[in-house]
Amino acid sequence: MSAFFVTGTDTDAGKTSIACALLHKARHAGLTTAAVKPVASGCTRTAAGLRNADALALQAECSLALPYARLNPFAFAPAIAPHLAAEEAGVRLDSAGLAAAVRPxxxxxxxxxxxxxxxxWRVPLNADEDLSDLAIALGLPVILVxxxxxxxxxHALLSAEAILADGLQLAGWVANVSDPDTARLERNIETLVARLPAPCLGRVPWSQPPAPATLAGHLDRAALTQALSLKLEA
Incomplete structure (x- = not known):
């Protein structure tokens, strides 16, 4: 069994797209897959309750049957910071409660x-804790998108510093091109490869829509096998 905490350099870095691509690659290699998005804001009201598009995307790449409430136990409607959404809903988020929801x-x-x-990495849960405290409570190695x-x-170097300072392993990172018009794109990625203290798991080009099967093709099989100990056939 291998489990990892996925974080991003900031909002819209592409965490879910890359997480789905990773799950897709593992699933199509014959591995069993599961995922949790413990807290999500920006959810849509449906007849079945609040639903988050990112959580549903993750659910689609899980080979194990997971009810939505297990995959996304804390869902909030406003597309705002989770601690503010929780506060408005009269819910207190904390790392212990989120960890208890993730462990099953x-x-x-x-x-x-x-x-x-x-x-x-430093998105607040409450006045005293951040989402990083959940990763610490679970003791999971981290994948940085x-x-x-x-x-x-x-953003990437500061995130890596914070992850390591919190005593967690940075297992690897993925370069996800979120702006295809970025000046000196390849030079930026070369700098990241040289400076980040973890292996690059893939260089994923901008894609719309970000289909997991397409993105998975840009992940580095050798790096995934070595850094994440995934048994992926050539």
Missing amino acids: VLALGADFTLVEGAGG VGVRLGCIN
């Missing part, structure tokens, strides 16, 4: 499980 999914023992955060655009080098 980890206990299923899928070959490959992803826990996806919201926004970046870098939204490649102007300013991404600073």
Whole structure:
């Protein structure tokens, strides 16, 4: 069993797109897959309750049957910071409660499980805790999704520093091109490869729509096998 916490350099870095691509690659290699998005804001009201598009995308790439409430236990309608959405809903978020909601999914023992955060590493849960405290409570190695655009080098290096300072392993990172018009695109990625203290798991070009099967083709099989210990056939 391998489990990882997925975070991004900031909002819209492409965490869900890359998480779905990773799950897709593992699933199509014959591995069992599971995912959790513990907290999500920007959910849509449906007859079945609040539903988040990112959580539904993750659910579609899980080989294990997971009811929505297990995959996304804390869902909020406003598309705002999770701690503010929770506060408006009269709900208190904390790392202990989120960890308790995540652990049953980890206990299923899928070959490959992803826990996806919201926004970046220091997104608040409450007045005292951040989502990073959930990753710490779970003790999971981290996959960093870098939204490649102007300013991404600073965001990526600071995120990596924070992850390591919190005592967690940065297992790898993915260069996800979120702005195809980024000046000196390849030079930016070369700088990230040289400066980030973890292996690059793939260079994913901008794609619309971001289909998991398409994005999965840009992930580095050798890097995934070595860095994440995934048994992926050539």
